[in-house]
Amino acid sequence: MKKILLPSVLLLSVMSFAQIDFSSTRFGVSAGGNLSAVKNAHNPSGRRLTVQAGVLALIPVGSANQFFIQPEIQYFGAGETGKDKDAKGKDGYDAVYANDYLSVPVSFKAYFSEAESEFFGLIGPRFNFLINQRVKDAPVSRPYYDPDVTVASLPDVDGKANSFNFGIGFGFGYSYKRQLEVTARYDFGLSNTYPGLDKEPNGTNKNKSEQVLSLGINYIFR
Template sequence: MKKLILSTALFSAVFLSAQIDLRSTRFGITAGPNYSRVQNAHNPSGPRYSFYAGVLALIPIDNNSQFYLQPELLYLGAGETGKDKDAKNKPGYNAKYSSNYISVPINFKAYFSEAESEFFAFAGPRFDFLVSQTVTDTNRPESYSIENFGKAATFNFNIGAGVGYSFKRQLELSLKYDAGLSNAYPDLKNSPSEIKTNDPDVAKKKSQQTISVGLSYIFQ
């Protein structure tokens, strides 16, 4: 909670001090693949490969075409699987713990110069709102359920940062990492699952991390 308050306060200070020009806002679309994992949640634990897609706004906050706020509204697939390479053919290897969100990143974005084609960096908070969750295992369908393997949190708070390249300030390619600061499975420690009762990480916070590659098109 302290991290959430501090991060929100810092971002609010940057927002309020910026020279925001809403009249020059541009809009765009963005999508790409992503890789996600959750620390300390399930055993075995492996990555889930999914995607995100949505819309963005590019809002100038200076007079030199270098600094922007970029809020986004996304559909995001996250969670994890049991595909740990060291657990192949063991119980839980084929499990999928899928959590899907409406995600709202709000990034501060800086181009490295005023050139039309240029590298950029960005960072900011991301707010995730759970819209669906599934837990499955093709080898043990009768024993895999949300009740046994933890209800995902309805809200997650993350901090992310990334870099990218812009082609003429219109077509952009980016790479981003998001770290979850809230508990992705707050009630998992109370799970009756036999897998969790013998896991020493059961009492630790379940933190979700995401790596995304994105392609964005910004309308003129």
């Protein structure tokens, strides 16, 4: 809980003390690709390529046309696969651990200048609400990776994903005439995505954090 409070308090502080012009809010749509992984969760472990799509709002902060709060609502694909390059042909290599979220990132966004076409940076928390979890071809040796399978000898071990997780993200991009934008972003999870795997035999109780590198395109309506 402490980890979620810091980014949230920082963002609320910016919103409280800055001059926010809600009347000049612009709206847009976004889409892109995600390359995701989860630390300390599955064995073997590899990255998953998936997608994101959603809507956003661009809320001006201050009188300059340079600083903004950008909240979004997205479908956000994450999770991982078993495709570790050193595990080809081994049990679990073809596994897919797909987590689909309703995601709410809230970013502080700063353009490098007031120019109409300009680079920008952004940073802020992301809140993920699980809407679907799919596991395919879980390792025969670790059937508990599938959330629908219960192993009698390991009743406290399961591969169910947390219904809610959160993290912090940062990125940069380029805006063409403040309308068409390309953004690269990295989100690092701060919560435990698979708490049921903390007691996995020969596993680890380290935080199983979800990490996502994404490339997206935004179109902001005038």
